[in-house]
Amino acid sequence: MKIANLKQANDCKQDPLMELERRGFLLKTLRDATCELSSLEDTEKMAEVFLLISMGTLGITQGFVVLIDTESLKGQVSSRGVEDQDIKRLHESVPQIIQQYFSNTFQKDAPLPIEAHLIARDGFLDNHFFPPETKALIQWNTDKKYSGLMGLGAKILTEAYTDEDIEFLLGLTNSLLVSIKNARSVTIIRQLNLDLQQKNIEQEEALKEAERTRKELDSRLFHLNALYDTTHELSGLTDTKKIMETFLLMAMGTFSIEQGSIVLFDSEEKKAFVVYRGIEKEKVRGPRGNDIDNTLPQFFEGAKTKDLTPMKAQMVPPERLLNNPVCPIDASVGLLFIINDTCLGLIGLGSKITEQSYSAEEQELLTTLVNNFTVFLGNAKSFETIQKLNADLEKRNIQLNKTIEELSASRLRIEVLERAKARVKSVIQSEMKRTRRVSAIDFILILVVALGLGIASNLSNPDGINLVPQVWSHKPSPMIDAHWAKLKYDAGTSLFVDARPSDFFKQRHIHGAINLPLSLFDFVYMMKFSRLDPNQEIIVYGRNISRLYDQEVAFKLTSRGHVDVKLLSGGLSAWKEKDYPLAP
């Protein structure tokens, strides 16, 4: 159909009507071509169709289109009626073509008009890139990818290209450019679509990843919760057995375990704590309660050799758990822990209810939990020790208090005794001093007692004597002084009586005096005085400081009836002083 149109156009060239028709035909072709091009997507195909329409409409024998990608310096060549070697050469010379026709335009990266323009017409070409028959060359610069050239050979009917032809060609080229652009847009949209799809897929994957992470977080949260709960539950407890029971319950709850057991052995105190759950008492193996046989120490001594650090639980290899003599149950996971050098323990946990095996994460959690648990056990142990110490301290305190009380009581007693002692001592000392001292009171006492006793004994004694001198009760005799007495002596009228004891009389007396001792008065009186005249003057003398002999004798004489009895005043000494006669 196209070829027919072409012929028709050539036929009607001469006359104006024909001319008009031809123009109409060209326009129609242009429109059809535009329609056809716009329905295509592939640029190569577009180039081919475009080439075909151009050649067919204008009756051209050969032509080529080079679509150039200026970035990758590659060209896409479509041709018709061109020799193979020419096409090959064209292919090879694409870089040069770019160098020559496009370099200046694209390097600047400036927006360019997309219109096509004619570069050459009617065989100008002296370069060797293009096929030799190329008569016209149209260039367009759309963008980096689809710029291009179209070369056309000679027309069949007329040699030269008319302006109309060129205009048509340019129009057609523009149409091509538009189509290419559209196609490109479509391609980009499709690409975008693809990209979108890809993104979607990626998004979904990301979503899945997020879900997985969330699950992991959930499990982490669960673990942390378990850890927190365990810590919380254990934190209030101080009793070792209770801690063990609580922990076992928590651990079994956390991992949904059917059976579990904890064995704690204190080699220092030779004491074992055994806790188990989820197993009947009859089926329990190994140590029960606080029974200790040799297996426990042996096992734990063996376990000790491994490098266990306190508060760090260690997983026991599963083969060691099988028929373990210490673990009361058949454990599928076991942890060995150590609290201090003397205190070791083994935790055995049976399989889960879900029959799943323990994941690494769970094992890690379990280890952490057990570590936590050991810390609490350690604390409980410390607490027990502290309590024990406290109790001891209290006991000792009580004892101390008692001792202090006793001491203070003793001190009091000692004080009292000391005081008593001091008192006794002072009393003794004063007594000693007193006995050694000579006091006036003693003299007075002795004298008074002697006086009293003397008077009393004298009164009761039949030979008692008068305490008061008798002379005081007599009527005192008249006195005569020595001189007067001498006169009487000389006259011989007076009788001189010496009243002193005869011893004194014998020593010295007045010459002529008669001795009349008081003690022998009655006898001597009877001998010498009985026949004396009562009126005879008698002068009595003789006294000393101790005895008033003269007075007493005078009294006795007076009482015998003698009237004139006188006492010699001054006595013998007065007589002697005057040198009156004395004998012997």
Next chain:
Amino acid sequence: MKVILFVKKIFTHRYLALVLRLYIGGLFIYASMYKINYPAEFAETVASYQIVPYWAVNIFAVVLPWVELISGVLLVAGIRSRSAAVIIGLLMIMFTTATFINLMRDAAITCGCFQAVGEQISWRTIGRDIIWLIMTIHIFFYDKALQLENRFSLMLREI
């Protein structure tokens, strides 16, 4: 030197003092007996010394033997023995002085120490009295043993 010390020790020994104490105490008790029983005779003896005034002779003769007796008993018993020793010492001085005075007076009187009749006073009497006085002084200074009064306090001190 040792001998001197030994002699000194002997002469100052408490048991010597004890012996002397018993001797002197017994002597005075013995001496007081006759005087208490025969006050009239003793009064005569006192008077014969011519030292005590006439109005005090009898009361003196009655009381003095009792002073002697009490002092002697106290000395023997070891009760207030120092006071007793002092009294006895004073009595000894008194007797000695009285005897000395009467010796000076050349008075021919009997001693009357133990009996109304008996020895005449002489220098021997004075010497004897002085010996007894020295014994009494010894008792005053060195007597410590077997004192009834000190028995309990000594025991307590030993405890």
